[in-house]
Amino acid sequence: MRIAIKDAWIITQNENRQILRGDILIEDGVIKEVGKVSSDADEEIYSHGDIVLPGLINTHTHVSMAILKGVADDVSFPDFLSKVFSIDAQRTPEDIYAGTQLGCLEMIRSGTTTFVDLYYAEDVIAKATEEMGLRAILCWAVLDEEFTTQKCRPLDNCRHFCESIDQEKSRILPGVGLQGVYVCSKETFLEAKEYADEKGLLLHFHLSETRKEVNDHRKKTGMRPSEYLDKIGFLGKNCLAAHACWLTLNEVRILAKSKTSVSTCPVSNMKLATGGVAPIPEMRKEGVNVSIGTDSSTTNNSLDMFGEMKTLSLLQKSSRWDPTVLSAQEILDFATIGGAFAIGLDRMIGSIEPSKRADIVILDGMAPNLSPIRRETLISNVVYSSSQANVKTVICDGQILMKDWEIKRIDEIAVLNRATEAARKLFSE
């Protein structure tokens, strides 16, 4: 199967951050040519003047919570947690499945082709995601037994899930999730790490989201969370820390030295008003790899990476009183190649280059909110002006998931109806 994308502005995100005007040839899911394509294709996507970029990578979410949007807004953080935890405890495999497909649909429509999930029931989420055609790293949430509602030992559940996934055949990769220092003992962290290292899996965890988390941990251990995780020998290059807001410069250096990546979640942090702003300029200066996550639909309440890119820029600039903090190009890097690096897939995805898998998003070149389209302002327009309305066509792993705003392969109405029905059941109880 050969697909050609013709006559588009191509934001390659390759090493030189080249922007080309030309074509892309995809063969059996792999990008074969970028620039001028003369050979025939089975399917031609005429994209005259459209903007092509790598599929966006959302490095922190809890996708199945998509059916819960709006349930706990404008309330205090403790009230938020108690509301969401009480709903979480009532969830069934059916509504997790329905919520996952709804979330995947939202991500496709907003240009995300890969996401990192942290939840229990990743077996259900894997099935739903596989059907939707997205790429994902699904990290089963591990925590101490005393804090969980999971049946059986969470790490055993996680192992069982990871071993059930055939990594050779699938766009779905398993990962090891850790809820955070507030519910995970040293033994839990280290056992999880041992397993992840042995199997070559991602270790994905919440880190220093709230000031309370940091203060409580200091009282308990005398150390801040990153210092502690470093001290016990947990951190390493397969680590991806979500939030990472309340960090000292010393902690930023610890993350850099250990090659831990960060998934910053600006909308979630702002909406929950947790106060800390992730020190992204310091992270970049010290060499921490940065990526972007939306967090869940209960905190955000959206899985739209275009919104997330813009908000990240606004938050970083405004909190420093400095409009030069982070360029549009850096923000786009976090959402593409930075995300790919964070999950160890930078040789496979994150840019549009020959031999990479074809994860590609096409934005409408005739959208008023992106016009006028000029090479000089293209990256700015993508980061500061675009919206999910502009996402026209989405390809993941060489498969066309949406073409000209029409969802392919999946019955969109059935997904929406299933989500509505699942929400109805969940909230009537």
Next chain:
Amino acid sequence: MRIAIKDAWIITQNENRQILRGDILIEDGVIKEVGKVSSDADEEIYSHGDIVLPGLINTHTHVSMAILKGVADDVSFPDFLSKVFSIDAQRTPEDIYAGTQLGCLEMIRSGTTTFVDLYYAEDVIAKATEEMGLRAILCWAVLDEEFTTQKCRPLDNCRHFCESIDQEKSRILPGVGLQGVYVCSKETFLEAKEYADEKGLLLHFHLSETRKEVNDHRKKTGMRPSEYLDKIGFLGKNCLAAHACWLTLNEVRILAKSKTSVSTCPVSNMKLATGGVAPIPEMRKEGVNVSIGTDSSTTNNSLDMFGEMKTLSLLQKSSRWDPTVLSAQEILDFATIGGAFAIGLDRMIGSIEPSKRADIVILDGMAPNLSPIRRETLISNVVYSSSQANVKTVICDGQILMKDWEIKRIDEIAVLNRATEAARKLFSE
């Protein structure tokens, strides 16, 4: 001409903030019935399960700058000003016309039906806006002659413009703009006020956007800008102040007492990183009417009020470390009825009620990012989850400007091509 909207969720924004499931009947531009409509219509908009809300009101922009998006990003505020002013000085009526139509198109596609503009050349902007079918209050920028590139005296230009508009027949209302305390003398303020009061026009001006503006004004007059404008007798109920970031509580009380409305511009303030956060909770407590503006495409870089509503909430919550600051309902109020009140049109627009003009936006009820749709979470979903992608149909003054994402009455391609050509000319020079 009778238009019926059938079987939708109707967010009325009436006094009781009712949400109804039902129909709307529009006759000759006026809302006749809300709830159950049994009579026949010339055109029926079947909206089963869609979400209907009042057209959004953007109370501060410089619409014709839509062709300038991306020209001055990620630079210091002085660099930003010098770049934008130098481009502004080269502008022609042709590119102002083209930019205005582009901006109007972007606003239609993102659900705005009324905007307040502040610029010179409002005569050109009036013509372009009239053709696009939007409602607008166009405020000609008045400032001291020594600071302007306008030919003739700015206040004379403003008067001339205001008198050229036939207010009885048009959706276009003229207004008096004032650049701000940094370029307007006491005499300029008072002469403008006298004219506006005499003619019943809106007085729209920048206020306390930057700390420098406030400090410079204190050095010059011993007073902060709002104190000064109060002291000279300028403030009053036809006043609409944009930004209003760097205010003391005393100034908030001055605005409340004088019945001055505020247009808060969160994205612009954050992107330019001007530091001050408009004290919206204090404004509400003291009784200041609040509305929302996008500011221009050079600072934002978008005219999307859905993005603006969400960012306003995020900024207010995060800057106070308090997620309970401003509810979704309050934010929606600012963008609808608060906006209408700010421009003196609250008896005409801003809510969906019999006898009001039909300025109406229909959001897609089958959008994954708004699903599941439940009455309990409808306002939250509109404010926190929606995007311009969801704006399906837009009616202004009873005229259908967009139906099922298709622009009516206007040749969209021609507008886009004209904008591209205008930008090409402007930036080749």
